[in-house]
Amino acid sequence: MATETMGLAATAPAPRERSELTQQRLRAARLFLIPMLAALAVVAGWPLIRSIYFSFTDASLSNLDAAEWYGVGNYLRWSVLESGTVRYRGLLVDPAWWNAVWNTVRFAFISVAFEAVLGMIVALVLNAEFKGRGIVRAAILIPWAIPTVVSAKMWAWMLNDQFGILNDLGMRLGLLSQKVAWTANADTAMTAVLVVDIWKTTPFMALLVLAGLQMIPKDIYEAAEIDGVHPIKQFFRITLPLVRPALMVAIIFRLLDALRIFDLIYVLTPNSASTKTMSVLARENLFDFDKFAYGSAMSTLLFLIIAALTILYIWLGQVRFDGGDR
Amino acid sequence: MKMNKLLVGLLTSVTLVAGAAQAAELSIVSGDTGTGLEFLRGQLDKFEADTGHSVTIVPMPSSTTDQFGQYKLWLAAGNTDIDVYQTDVIWAPQLADQFLDLSEAAAGVLDEHFPSIIESQTVNGKLVAMPAFTDAPALFYRTDLLEKHGKSVPATWAEMTETAKEIMDAERAEGNSEMWGFVFQGNAYEGLTCNALEWVKSYGGGQIIEADGTISINNEHAAAAIDLAASWIGTISPEGNLGYMEEESRGVWQLGNAVFHRNWPYAYSLGNGEDSPIAGKFDVAPLPAGDGPDARSAATLGGWNVAVSKYSPDPDAAIELALYLSSAEVQKERALMQSNLPTIEALYDDADIAAGQPIIPAWKEIFQNAVPRPSAPTQANYNEVSSLFWSAVHDTLSGNGSAAENLEVLEADLTDLKGDSW
Numbered sequence: 001m002a003t004e005t006m007g008l009a010a011t012a013p014a015p016r017e018r019s020e021l022t023q024q025r026l027r028a029a030r031l032f033l034i035p036m037l038a039a040l041a042v043v044a045g046w047p048l049i050r051s052i053y054f055s056f057t058d059a060s061l062s063n064l065d066a067a068e069w070y071g072v073g074n075y076l077r078w079s080v081l082e083s084g085t086v087r088y089r090g091l092l093v094d095p096a097w098w099n100a101v102w103n104t105v106r107f108a109f110i111s112v113a114f115e116a117v118l119g120m121i122v123a124l125v126l127n128a129e130f131k132g133r134g135i136v137r138a139a140i141l142i143p144w145a146i147p148t149v150v151s152a153k154m155w156a157w158m159l160n161d162q163f164g165i166l167n168d169l170g171m172r173l174g175l176l177s178q179k180v181a182w183t184a185n186a187d188t189a190m191t192a193v194l195v196v197d198i199w200k201t202t203p204f205m206a207l208l209v210l211a212g213l214q215m216i217p218k219d220i221y222e223a224a225e226i227d228g229v230h231p232i233k234q235f236f237r238i239t240l241p242l243v244r245p246a247l248m249v250a251i252i253f254r255l256l257d258a259l260r261i262f263d264l265i266y267v268l269t270p271n272s273a274s275t276k277t278m279s280v281l282a283r284e285n286l287f288d289f290d291k292f293a294y295g296s297a298m299s300t301l302l303f304l305i306i307a308a309l310t311i312l313y314i315w316l317g318q319v320r321f322d323g324g325d326r
Numbered sequence: 327m328k329m330n331k332l333l334v335g336l337l338t339s340v341t342l343v344a345g346a347a348q349a350a351e352l353s354i355v356s357g358d359t360g361t362g363l364e365f366l367r368g369q370l371d372k373f374e375a376d377t378g379h380s381v382t383i384v385p386m387p388s389s390t391t392d393q394f395g396q397y398k399l400w401l402a403a404g405n406t407d408i409d410v411y412q413t414d415v416i417w418a419p420q421l422a423d424q425f426l427d428l429s430e431a432a433a434g435v436l437d438e439h440f441p442s443i444i445e446s447q448t449v450n451g452k453l454v455a456m457p458a459f460t461d462a463p464a465l466f467y468r469t470d471l472l473e474k475h476g477k478s479v480p481a482t483w484a485e486m487t488e489t490a491k492e493i494m495d496a497e498r499a500e501g502n503s504e505m506w507g508f509v510f511q512g513n514a515y516e517g518l519t520c521n522a523l524e525w526v527k528s529y530g531g532g533q534i535i536e537a538d539g540t541i542s543i544n545n546e547h548a549a550a551a552i553d554l555a556a557s558w559i560g561t562i563s564p565e566g567n568l569g570y571m572e573e574e575s576r577g578v579w580q581l582g583n584a585v586f587h588r589n590w591p592y593a594y595s596l597g598n599g600e601d602s603p604i605a606g607k608f609d610v611a612p613l614p615a616g617d618g619p620d621a622r623s624a625a626t627l628g629g630w631n632v633a634v635s636k637y638s639p640d641p642d643a644a645i646e647l648a649l650y651l652s653s654a655e656v657q658k659e660r661a662l663m664q665s666n667l668p669t670i671e672a673l674y675d676d677a678d679i680a681a682g683q684p685i686i687p688a689w690k691e692i693f694q695n696a697v698p699r700p701s702a703p704t705q706a707n708y709n710e711v712s713s714l715f716w717s718a719v720h721d722t723l724s725g726n727g728s729a730a731e732n733l734e735v736l737e738a739d740l741t742d743l744k745g746d747s748w
Contacts, residue, residue: 060706061402062423089742161566162504162578184513184569186724270569271391271514272720287395289710290420 048303054296061292074297091297096273097281101305104277107190108258111197116251118198119205124239126206127213137210144203152267155196159183159268186274193264193275200264201257205250212246213239248319252310259306278302349378350643354410354632357386357393359572360596365664373650379643389571390414391515394709397421404637409644410651413455414516415446415629416701416708422449425633429453431645438654439669446698447631454633456652459666461628462693463520464610464685466579466587466597471497482621483528483554483614486586490562493585507562509575510588514720517571519699519712520626521588522719524613525551527697530620534715535700535740539748543715544737547618552729556722568723580604588613590628594685595665610685612692627696629669661686667693704748714739 018026055074059067076090091097126137143151158165161181170176182192216239224234262279269275271284282302286295313319356366363385370381384407386393397411401424413421429436432453436444439457447455465486467479475493480486490507497505511517527533531548535541559565567575572589579587580596582603587593591610598605612623632648634641650656657668658676665683673679674690701708718736722729 061398064402160574161564161569162583179564179566181564181566181569184566186568186726270720272724273717274724283395284713287398288391288713290398290706291710 051296051303052300054293055300057293059292059296060290061287062290064292067293070293074293075301091294091301096276097278097298097301099273100276100278100281103190103275104259104261104279105309107194107197107261107277108255111194111201111258112251112254114194114198115202115205115254116247118202119209119250120247122202122206123209123213124235126210140206141203143200144207146200148200148263149267151200152196152264155192155199156183156268159192183269186272189269189272189275193268196268197258197261197264201254205254208250208253209243209247212243212250215246216242245320248317251317252313252319255313256306256310259309260302278305349380350640352379352381352409352638352640352644352647353384353407354381354412354647355384355386355393355397355408356412357388357390358412359388360576360592360664362592362664365660369651369656369659373647377643377646379647381647384408388573389515390517391709394420401635401637405635406637406639408635409638409640410647411455411633411635412458413631413633415443415460415627415631416516416699416712418447418454418631419449419701419705420708421633422452422454424636425454426636426638426641426645427452427454428456428634428645428648432456432649432652435649435653438672439652440671440694442694443629443669446627446702455631456633456648457669458630458632458652459657459660459664460669460693461590461630461667462625462689462696463524463588463590463613463628464594464625464689464692465613466589466593466608466610468582468585468604468607469609470607471585479611480586480614483525483551483616486614487554487558487562490585494562497585504581504583506564506578506584508558508586508588509563509567509570509578509584511571511575512559512563512567512720512723513569513571513574514716515571516712516716518716518719520628522552522555522715523626523697523699524588524624525555525616527624528613528622529616530618530622531616533697533700535703535711535748537700537703539703539744541737541740541744543740544733546730547616547620549729549733550618551616552719552722552733555719556725556729559723559725568720582607591665591667591685591689593665595663595683610688623692625692625696627693627698629667707743707748710743711740714743 054064054067056070056072057067058070058073072090074091076088076092078086078088080086122140126133126140146154157163159167159182161167161179161184164179164182166182167176167179171179180188182188220238220242221234224238229237260279261277262283265275265277265280266283271280278298279302282295282298284295285291285298289295354366354370356363358366363383366383370383374380386396394414394417397413398421400408401421411425429448429452436453440460443457443460444453447453447457465479471493472479472489475496477489477493480489486508494505494507511521523534526543526548529547529551531545531551532542534543559567564578570578572593575587576589576593576596578584579589579593580602594610596602597608613625615621615623632651634644634648638644652669654668654670654673657666657670658673658679660666661668661673661676661679662682665685667686667689668674668679674687680687699708700711704711714736718732721727722732726732
């Protein structure tokens with residue numbers, strides 16, 4: 001990936017006419033793609049289209065098949081009162097929804113920012129040569145390997161106000177004057193979720209950045225050292241630009257993940273407005289409140305918001321997934 | 327000779343296969359608290375021995391809110407894996423279409439149960455579920471601590487607040503730094519609706535939504551009750567109480583770190599268990615009353631039932647299981663081992679129960695006067711009503727606005743939700 005970024009591959013002239021062999025290969029490639037596309041259409045495309053369809057109906061879980069067309073009413077509808085006042089209803093004017101959007105976006109940006117910086121630091125450390133590097137690399141992946149629900153439950157006990165080890169440590173070390181209910185208190189609940197998420201996914205970020213770091217040829221650093229470039233300058237002038245494509249891809253993976261955060265919030269915090277995210281709210285409407293259509297509208301909007309943010313990110317960050325020139 | 331043996335062997339194996347075809351393989355879902363699952367397994371073992379059917383338990387999280395979402399999803403998808411569901415008393419109107427009518431199968435035993443409970447499980451003449459046990463919460467208090475500090479059992483919430491604070495402060499001064507005054511269920515879920523309904527009703531503030539569908543929650547009595555509860559957080563109740571469900575609050579209480587505790591009767595037998603540090607050191611009383619003209623002691627009606635999925639491939643065996651789990655025999659065992667209140671009236675006069683679980687005969691009257699949650703008037707909207715209510719209360723408890731402000735918004739939200747009718 002890195003060598004291509006450096007523009008070496010682009011020097012090869014493209015053949016004007018495709019040979020018979022190339023065409024044959026292209027046909028074979030298309031043939032091999034068909035099963036994957038079919039599988040994607042069944043497991044991703046169909047549910048997606050169905051959800052979008054349900055968001056325009058009056059479906060409830062008890063009458064899914066009898067759902068009738070409702071137009072955009074789940075998103076926005078209005079009625080004019082006798083006094084002439086117009087009353088707007090629907091998802092687009094639902095404060096609970098926008099509160100959830102704000103919670104989600106805030107969570108996603110803060111967590112990904114921390115994970116990017118910490119992941120970079122961890123990757124730099126792991127990239128250095130030292131004894132037992134293999135073991136450290138494996139060990140650092142453990143938080144990421146634990147299923148989220150399990151780690152959320154584990155943290156819930158550690159953060160518990162009465163029995164939790166964190167409060168116990170804090171009290172013993174004199175850092176806390178009284179036990180804090182990290183996840184129950186509306187002010188600290190979001191911070192607690194952020195800490196757990198950063199703990200959990202920094203290794204993933206580090207892994208992707210490490211892969212990028214290892215593609216950088218060592219001789220560049222040797223040359224820089226001979227020229228007497230300060231290590232910090234080396235980092236900003238050599239490492240960062242060369243690892244940037246890998247970092248940008250890692251960030252977008254995490255951003256996509258963070259925007260649909262559900263499990264951590266659901267397990268760790270009380271079901272209150274201060275931490276409810278889009279996914280949590282959508283689930284609640286879909287299954288608890290018997291408002292399947294409204295919940296589908298939320299899911300659809302969640303999909304659109306994630307898509308919009310992703311496109312914006314790719315455009316602003318000029319991310320190249322193929323690693324080559326366009 | 328050899329041929330004969332072979333024949334016998336063949337014949338027995340054929341009968342075995344035929345016998346197995348009649349015995350059903352059933353599944354029951356259960357999200358229980360405390361030692362509930364263990365108890366259920368024991369009862370199912372007896373059922374298996376008696377009938378030859380086999381029953382698998384599918385365990386669920388203990389939060390009823392979590393259970394409901396899952397059940398709703400399964401039932402909507404016509405899941406045939408689960409035959410028998412354990413259902414909360416409030417679910418009957420919301421799940422009625424998905425369960426079999428048990429009125430015919432249970433015709434012979436219906437009269438034994440309290441009529442109000444049978445009625446709560448009957449939707450448009452269809453008996454949706456058989457009652458397994460009923461529930462009404464109690465105020466658990468530490469007899470040793472009250473005696474030590476010369477206090478009596480509080481009759482009002484204000485008195486409870488004061489007593490709890492005094493004992494807590496005194497105990498802490500003696501070096502008992504983990505001590506709290508009162509623990510209850512403060513997480514934002516169905517349990518908070520139960521707790522808050524008790525506060526509101528005890529202050530004469532109505533039942534959120536009255537039986538005729540009127541929204542009554544926005545009144546000064548309700549606000550006074552919830553404001554008092556909000557004053558507990560961080561003073562007599564730990565801040566973490568905002569995240570407690572039944573089992574978390576029982577944890578604090580059963581370790582001996584609380585003077586008062588609000589919970590359902592199941593906590594009685596667990597608290598008196600062999601490994602419990604507070605065994606023999608506590609007793610129960612009706613929940614305190616509020617202040618004001620219509621003040622009374624109020625307890626939210628709870629209880630669990632067994633329902634048969636209409637998608638069950640073996641409905642007859644499943645109904646057999648439902649009837650067994652609601653039978654007098656199992657209810658008596660439940661009462662003795664789990665301190666769950668029976669729904670069969672005669673069991674309240676049972677000598678064994680009176681001796682083993684004195685809480686139960688004492689509770690008959692309390693649960694007869696228990697306050698139902700507004701699930702009947704609000705029907706399919708109940709979960710959302712409850713969620714709006716517990717959110718408003720949780721906000722107030724978290725210090726996010728006063729009770730009066732939050733109840734005003736709640737009333738507007740409920741009116742929107744109601745539309746022309748529930």
